[in-house]
Structures are given as structure tokens and as C-alpha cells.
Amino acid sequence: MSDPLAPLGREFLSRAVRYLLIGVAGANFYAPRPAPRFVTDDWDLFLPLDADNLVHAWAACDAAGMELWLGDEPLDRPRDRWLADRIIERAALTRATGPDDLKVDLTLVMKGFDFETAWKERRAFLVDGVQISTARLTHIVQSKQAAGRQKDQLFLATHRDSLEQLLKKPELD
Amino acid sequence: MDPELERCLAGLREATEFAKSYRFEMTDDYLSLLARVEAMPQNQSGADKSHVWRALHAFTETFKNVRLLPRNT
Numbered sequence: 001m002s003d004p005l006a007p008l009g010r011e012f013l014s015r016a017v018r019y020l021l022i023g024v025a026g027a028n029f030y031a032p033r034p035a036p037r038f039v040t041d042d043w044d045l046f047l048p049l050d051a052d053n054l055v056h057a058w059a060a061c062d063a064a065g066m067e068l069w070l071g072d073e074p075l076d077r078p079r080d081r082w083l084a085d086r087i088i089e090r091a092a093l094t095r096a097t098g099p100d101d102l103k104v105d106l107t108l109v110m111k112g113f114d115f116e117t118a119w120k121e122r123r124a125f126l127v128d129g130v131q132i133s134t135a136r137l138t139h140i141v142q143s144k145q146a147a148g149r150q151k152d153q154l155f156l157a158t159h160r161d162s163l164e165q166l167l168k169k170p171e172l173d
Numbered sequence: 174m175d176p177e178l179e180r181c182l183a184g185l186r187e188a189t190e191f192a193k194s195y196r197f198e199m200t201d202d203y204l205s206l207l208a209r210v211e212a213m214p215q216n217q218s219g220a221d222k223s224h225v226w227r228a229l230h231a232f233t234e235t236f237k238n239v240r241l242l243p244r245n246t
Contacts, residue, residue, distance in 0.1 A: 001230065002223075003223060003225075003226040003227070004226070005226070028225050028229070029216075029222045029225055030210050030211065030216050032210065032213065032215065037225065037228065037229055037232075039229060039232065123216065123217065124218040125218070125219075125220055125221070125222040126219065126221045126222065126223070127221075127222050127223050127225075127226070128223050132222070137207050137210060137211050138204070138207045138211060141203075141207055142199075145197060145199055150192060150193070152197075153195055153196065153197040154192055154195065156197045157195065157197055160203045160206070163206040163207070163210060164202075166206070166209075166210070
């Protein structure tokens with residue numbers, strides 16, 4: 001079975017959409033194989049405050065067979081630059097859903113970071129042959145700390161513990 | 174109530190209370206761990222991460238149908 005993010009990543013790539021995988025799903029990409037990973041239902045993609053980029057991202061989601069939502073409502077049409085400007089003004093999150101229960105949050109906010117800073121230090125990982133732009137692990141962690149939500153705090157504590165276990169496994173160096 | 178169940182529920186209550194008051198502190202040790210993980214060859218651009226989702230998917234598929242069976246006492 002293939003990673004459900006790969007088809008969307010392919011569409012992003014074909015439209016030159018700039019995005020960064022962040023959040024728990026991004027952190028999971030860095031976990032060395034024996035280390036535990038963290039179960040998450042959604043993928044957080046950080047996008048710049050760029051209306052054209054957002055319009056292209058929406059088009060990519062559409063082409064990947066996904067539905068777009070703003071809160072509980074389907075995202076209005078036409079999904080054009082005017083609508084993207086309104087979304088950017090509010091730094092609102094749009095969610096793309098399906099197929100295969102895929103849930104992707106297109107967020108314009110990564111707490112503690114502007115897009116360009118995070119973008120400059122990204123990693124381009126491959127998933128099923130598709131390049132997935134991923135934020136630095138340190139940036140993901142620092143952003144979670146800056147967000148300060150209870151679930152972030154618990155993630156950080158668990159994540160730190162799992163990495164500390166690696167210190168006991170010199171063969172991972 | 175089953176004493177074992179009562180013990181488990183008490184543990185969950187304690188964990189909930191702990192979670193409410195817990196404050197994570199960033200440390201230099203943690204930052205150096207992150208730097209060490211980022212520097213690993215498998216975490217450089219171009220690395221194949223296709224196994225990540227498959228491993229998590231297999232994990233959730235394994236446990237999603239778990240049912241608690243009554244104990245034979």
C-alpha cells in the first residue's frame with residue numbers, strides 16, 4: 001500500500017507549490033527505524049502567505065481527488081486569487097480530505113517561524129518516489145514548544161524520551 | 174467494581190492530572206539530540222521515507238480491532 005500523501009505531493013510538485021510538512025507527521029520522518037513513531041491522523045502542511053501559491057495548492061488538492069473545507073463548510077468557489085487573499089488576511093486554515101481517509105491541513109501559520117526561514121533549511125525527502133518538502137526537525141520541535149498546547153507539551157516530553165533512548169544505541173550513529 | 178479496573182482508572186486519573194500541570198522545558202541536551210538526529214545520513218535530502226507511513230499504517234491496522242476479553246476468574 002502506498003503513502004496517501006504521495007499523489008498530493010506529485011500534484012504539488014507539478015504546480016511548483018511551495019509547502020513544508022510540519023507537525024507530528026514531519027517529526028516522524030526523522031525517527032530512526034528502531035525508534036517509536038507517533039500516530040497521527042492528519043498531515044500539517046505549512047504554506048507561505050502567497051495567494052498564487054495557495055490557489056495552486058487548492059488546485060493540486062482538487063487534482064488529487066481531495067475535497068477542500070473551511071471549518072465545517074466546503075471551501076467556496078471559485079477558488080481564485082480573490083478568495084486566497086481573504087484566506088490569507090485571516091491566516092485561516094483550509095483542510096483537504098480523502099481519498100483513503102487522508103486529512104491534510106493547509107496552514108499559513110507555523111508558530112515561531114516565518115515561512116522563508118523554515119523553507120531555507122528544509123529537507124526534501126522521498127515518499128514513493130515523490131519529493132516531500134519537510135521542515136527541519138529542530139524547527140518542528142521549537143514550533144511545538146512555542147505553541148505550548150497541552151498535546152504539544154506531552155508530545156515533546158515523549159519525543160525527547162524516545163530520542164534519549166537512541167543515546168544508548170551507539171550503532172545508530 | 175473490579176479492583177483491577179479501578180486501579181487502571183485511578184492511574185488514568187493521575188495521568189490526566191499530571192498532563193494538566195506538566196510544563197515542558199527545552200534543554201540543551203534535547204537540542205543536541207535533535208541536531209544528532211538531523212545529521213544522520215538517513216535524514217538528509219533525498220532520503221527515502223516511504224517506510225514511515227507503511228509502518229504506522231501496519232501498527233494502527235494491528236491494533237484497531239483489539240477487543241478487551243473478560244478474564245477467566
